[in-house]
Amino acid sequence: MPTEYSVPSDVQQITRRALPIGVVLLAACAVGGYFNPDQFFHSYLLAYIFVLNITLGCLALVMVQHLSGGNWGVMTRRLLEAGSRTIPLMAVLFIPVALGIHSLYVWSHPDVVASDINVREKAAYLNQTAFIVRAVVYFICWWAVAHFLNKWSLEQDRTGDPAVGRKLQRLSGGGLVLYGITMTFAVTDWLMSLQPHWYSTIFGMIFMAGQGLSGFSFVIAALWWLAKREPLKSLLSSRQLIDLGNLMLAFVILWTYTSFSQFLLIWVGNLPEEIVFYLPRFRHGWQAVGILLVLFHFAVPFLLLLHRSIKGKLARIGALAIALVAFRWLDIYWLVAPAEHVNLHLSWMDIAAPLALGGIWLATWARTLQGRPLLPLRDPQLAQALQYGHHASH
Amino acid sequence: MAVVERPPVIGPGHDFETVSKAISEIVLTRKTPLGWVFGFLMAFTFMMIFLMTATYLFLKGVGIWGINIPVAWGFAIVNFVWWIGIGHAGTLISAILLLLHQKWRMSISRFAEAMTLFAVACAGMFPLLHMGRPWLFYWMFPYPNTMTVWPQFRSPLVWDVFAVSTYATVSLVFWYVGLIPDVATLRDRAKSPFARKAFGILSLGWRGSARHWFRYETASLLLAGLATPLVVSVHTVVSFDFAVAIVPGWHTTIFPPYFVAGAIYSGFAMVLTLAIPLRAAYRLEDFVTMWHLDVMAKVMLTTGLILAYGYGCEVFYAWYSADTFERYMMWNRMFGPYAVAYWALIATNIVIPQLLWFKKVRTNVPLLFFVSLVVNTGMWLERYVIVITSLHRDFLVSSWGRYAPTVWDWATFTGTIGLFLTLFFLFIRFLPMISIVEMRTLLPQAGVKGKEAH
Numbered sequence: 151m152p153t154e155y156s157v158p159s160d161v162q163q164i165t166r167r168a169l170p171i172g173v174v175l176l177a178a179c180a181v182g183g184y185f186n187p188d189q190f191f192h193s194y195l196l197a198y199i200f201v202l203n204i205t206l207g208c209l210a211l212v213m214v215q216h217l218s219g220g221n222w223g224v225m226t227r228r229l230l231e232a233g234s235r236t237i238p239l240m241a242v243l244f245i246p247v248a249l250g251i252h253s254l255y256v257w258s259h260p261d262v263v264a265s266d267i268n269v270r271e272k273a274a275y276l277n278q279t280a281f282i283v284r285a286v287v288y289f290i291c292w293w294a295v296a297h298f299l300n301k302w303s304l305e306q307d308r309t310g311d312p313a314v315g316r317k318l319q320r321l322s323g324g325g326l327v328l329y330g331i332t333m334t335f336a337v338t339d340w341l342m343s344l345q346p347h348w349y350s351t352i353f354g355m356i357f358m359a360g361q362g363l364s365g366f367s368f369v370i371a372a373l374w375w376l377a378k379r380e381p382l383k384s385l386l387s388s389r390q391l392i393d394l395g396n397l398m399l400a401f402v403i404l405w406t407y408t409s410f411s412q413f414l415l416i417w418v419g420n421l422p423e424e425i426v427f428y429l430p431r432f433r434h435g436w437q438a439v440g441i442l443l444v445l446f447h448f449a450v451p452f453l454l455l456l457h458r459s460i461k462g463k464l465a466r467i468g469a470l471a472i473a474l475v476a477f478r479w480l481d482i483y484w485l486v487a488p489a490e491h492v493n494l495h496l497s498w499m500d501i502a503a504p505l506a507l508g509g510i511w512l513a514t515w516a517r518t519l520q521g522r523p524l525l526p527l528r529d530p531q532l533a534q535a536l537q538y539g540h541h542a543s544h
Numbered sequence: 545m546a547v548v549e550r551p552p553v554i555g556p557g558h559d560f561e562t563v564s565k566a567i568s569e570i571v572l573t574r575k576t577p578l579g580w581v582f583g584f585l586m587a588f589t590f591m592m593i594f595l596m597t598a599t600y601l602f603l604k605g606v607g608i609w610g611i612n613i614p615v616a617w618g619f620a621i622v623n624f625v626w627w628i629g630i631g632h633a634g635t636l637i638s639a640i641l642l643l644l645h646q647k648w649r650m651s652i653s654r655f656a657e658a659m660t661l662f663a664v665a666c667a668g669m670f671p672l673l674h675m676g677r678p679w680l681f682y683w684m685f686p687y688p689n690t691m692t693v694w695p696q697f698r699s700p701l702v703w704d705v706f707a708v709s710t711y712a713t714v715s716l717v718f719w720y721v722g723l724i725p726d727v728a729t730l731r732d733r734a735k736s737p738f739a740r741k742a743f744g745i746l747s748l749g750w751r752g753s754a755r756h757w758f759r760y761e762t763a764s765l766l767l768a769g770l771a772t773p774l775v776v777s778v779h780t781v782v783s784f785d786f787a788v789a790i791v792p793g794w795h796t797t798i799f800p801p802y803f804v805a806g807a808i809y810s811g812f813a814m815v816l817t818l819a820i821p822l823r824a825a826y827r828l829e830d831f832v833t834m835w836h837l838d839v840m841a842k843v844m845l846t847t848g849l850i851l852a853y854g855y856g857c858e859v860f861y862a863w864y865s866a867d868t869f870e871r872y873m874m875w876n877r878m879f880g881p882y883a884v885a886y887w888a889l890i891a892t893n894i895v896i897p898q899l900l901w902f903k904k905v906r907t908n909v910p911l912l913f914f915v916s917l918v919v920n921t922g923m924w925l926e927r928y929v930i931v932i933t934s935l936h937r938d939f940l941v942s943s944w945g946r947y948a949p950t951v952w953d954w955a956t957f958t959g960t961i962g963l964f965l966t967l968f969f970l971f972i973r974f975l976p977m978i979s980i981v982e983m984r985t986l987l988p989q990a991g992v993k994g995k996e997a998h
Contacts, residue, residue, distance in 0.1 A: 267866075268866045269866075271866035272864060272866050275864065323901070327849060330853055331853075331856075334853075334857065338864070349861050349864050349865045350797045350861075351796045351797050351798035351854075351857040351858060351861045352797040352798040352800075352801065352857075353797075354857065355798065355801055355853075407776070407780075407800070407801070408800075408801060411780070411797060411799075411800040411801070412797045414784075414788075415784075415787050415788065415795065415796075415797045415799070415800075416797065418788045419788065419790050419795050421790060421795070423865060423867060
């Protein structure tokens with residue numbers, strides 16, 4: 151009979167603390183939204199994308215680890231799976247975004263469509279019905295993939311049948327393809343169309359790199375909390391942390407590479423439909439946010455993550471992971487806020503709304519996590535993963 | 545609970561002696577296999593075609609090619625990108641997979657690195673020939689001169705000069721450093737005094753002392769670290785060659801990652817194209833196992849899907865841009881005069897490789913060989929479609945035109961294939977095509993504690 155590896159019981163504390171904070175802040179934002187709906191919807195979109203990045207980052211990484219194997223996947227799988235089970239919550243939380251179409255997206259205004267030929271040309275894609283229908287399709291796809299990933303993972307716990315592992319691999323292969331396609335369209339709908347003239351073919355890829363980073367940062371931050379408690383306290387080795395740190399580093403680099411490619415090519419081309427993205431973000435104070443991103447979304451974490459002394463220590467890598475979660479917020483802020491404000495502007499709701507949704511999401515995640523053992527009990531790689539790093543040489 | 549055993553990366557029943565013998569015998573035997581002689585002669589014939597066309601080109605100038613205005617960049621850039629892309633798999637296998645501790649890389653890294661070197665050599669031919677006066681190639685470098693000639697540093701073509709020459713240098717050094725202990729093994733095993741002398745000089749006095757090994761390992765790791773960014777940077781710069789221009793079909797932000805994925809895709813296809821006949825001809829199935837072929841096929845499937853994603857983004861955003869020229873470019877690609885090339889590209893690069901989802905295909909050697917050839921063709925077509933369809937009809941209808949390669953274009957291209965194969969045949973005859981040293985480390989005996997070691 152395998153060991154239980156049950157989730158530490160005080161995980162309930164996370165739910166108990168995070169939920170009230172989230173609900174109170176959301177209520178405060180709702181009051182703020184009554185007085186300033188445009189600002190509310192922009193802040194809410196920022197918050198929503200920020201949390202969705204962690205959710206879908208978890209979903210994508212579950213599939214990546216099924217396909218790639220590796221010890222990091224076994225150790226983090228249950229945390230990632232719990233993240234992917236919050237997709238129904240994210241679907242519900244999408245409702246305010248749908249209600250805010252008029253505040254958020256100029257292409258939803260008939261007079262703009264009538265006067266702007268560029269927007270009119272895209273009306274077959276950028277219209278309210280299609281926007282809602284597509285969103286429903288995305289959530290059905292994501293939820294379906296997450297549902298079977300979780301269901302079969304539990305089945306593996308019960309039976310240990312190797313066929314289940316193969317089933318999970320096949321689903322992950324197809325699921326990642328589906329994720330790539332739906333995510334690209336979703337980010338086109340929700341973020342790119344904030345400036346309907348603008349387009350960039352790499353945008354979906356930048357975003358998926360960012361989601362991978364969100365997923366890893368969240369999981370490492372969660373491990374920081376969990377590894378102070380049994381059972382992970384005695385199971386997690388510093389070599390496993392170093393592997394996770396390296397993967398986080400890889401996503402920092404991938405995000406930078408794709409973002410820089412977009413910047414260089416649009417800047418050098420300087421075409422009217424493309425440069426509209428960078429022009430507002432390079433003046434009126436917004437350039438400071440861009441510089442902060444270069445420094446703290448790339449340079450500093452990149453340099454820190456090169457060092458084993460940082461990757462191998464739980465407190466250090468955990469703190470860095472939390473900082474990266476925060477800088478993921480800054481990245482989305484830089485995408486969303488300049489579409490509304492000409493001058494650098496930080497509303498209190500830009501901070502309160504992400505904390506609100508973040509609190510609600512974290513509470514749900516912690517509750518979801520409790521339902522299952524903390525490690526996949528009959529994953530064929532479990533024994534190897536548990537040994538990994540606890541023997542001297544390699 | 546059972547620990548999953550990875551499939552073995554080396555066939556059963558080998559020891560240090562049999563490994564050294566199996567690999568070094570291919571080089572040290574006095575009898576050259578007839579197949580080798582035949583293959584070499586074929587390759588050499590094509591290389592002669594290359595030399596002939598190059599000679600004629602120097603006499604007449606680039607007018608013998610099909611290029612003209614508006615398609616001023618034809619086969620030369622298509623073939624340059626194709627060859628340089630192929631090289632990338634070698635660097636990925638030897639550098640990135642070394643840093644990731646992937647043991648399966650060991651048996652294929654040597655000849656994949658050789659493939660890189662020869663592919664880069666073939667790639668380098670095209671810009672040199674396209675210059676018209678290749679003996680003045682050094683004008684591309686920023687050196688003090690009295691002509692006030694200075695490279696335009698804002699042009700990615702100048703970045704290419706540095707990217708590709710760095711790439712060639714690092715690849716050569718990496719490959720040679722890796723060869724040293726093996727060449728020393730050949731020196732020790734060789735019977736003929738000439739071979740002993742030649743391998744002796746090449747082995748740089750390697751005696752296998754602990755200090756030699758320590759330095760060898762350090763140098764390998766450092767070179768792997770240096771080569772890793774090159775896997776991405778070289779093809780990123782190549783993609784910039786196109787993407788910084790505002791020509792529809794060239795100027796698109798997804799080009800850098802899409803070019804890198806395509807390079808690795810074509811590179812792995814070429815590794816399979818070379819590995820499958822080699823392992824059969826020289827009975828190397830114990831070293832290049834089915835598992836190797838399976839993993840390489842999976843890498844191809846993954847990078848191929850990234851490429852498919854790139855094609856999809858190009859099509860969708862061409863429409864979404866609502867830009868007349870972008871939309872026309874895509875329509876022209878699909879239904880214009882070069883539509884056949886576009887749909888052939890979709891079939892060869894996207895549709896047929898989906899067979900690799902099936903394990904039955906990945907482990908069916910002839911079928912896998914076929915898919916690898918299909919992908920090699922597809923990746924060439926991709927560059928052809930990108931270069932030709934974007935240039936031949938751009939903004940002004942009055943300056944539209946057509947492009948057709950001439951017989952000299954084809955002769956130059958097939959000639960470089962001859963050059964590549966000639967170099968490759970010489971390599972497998974005179975140097976160990978699989979790293980003897982690394983294969984020895986895969987044996988169970990290599991772990992001091994045997995199976996207990998981690």
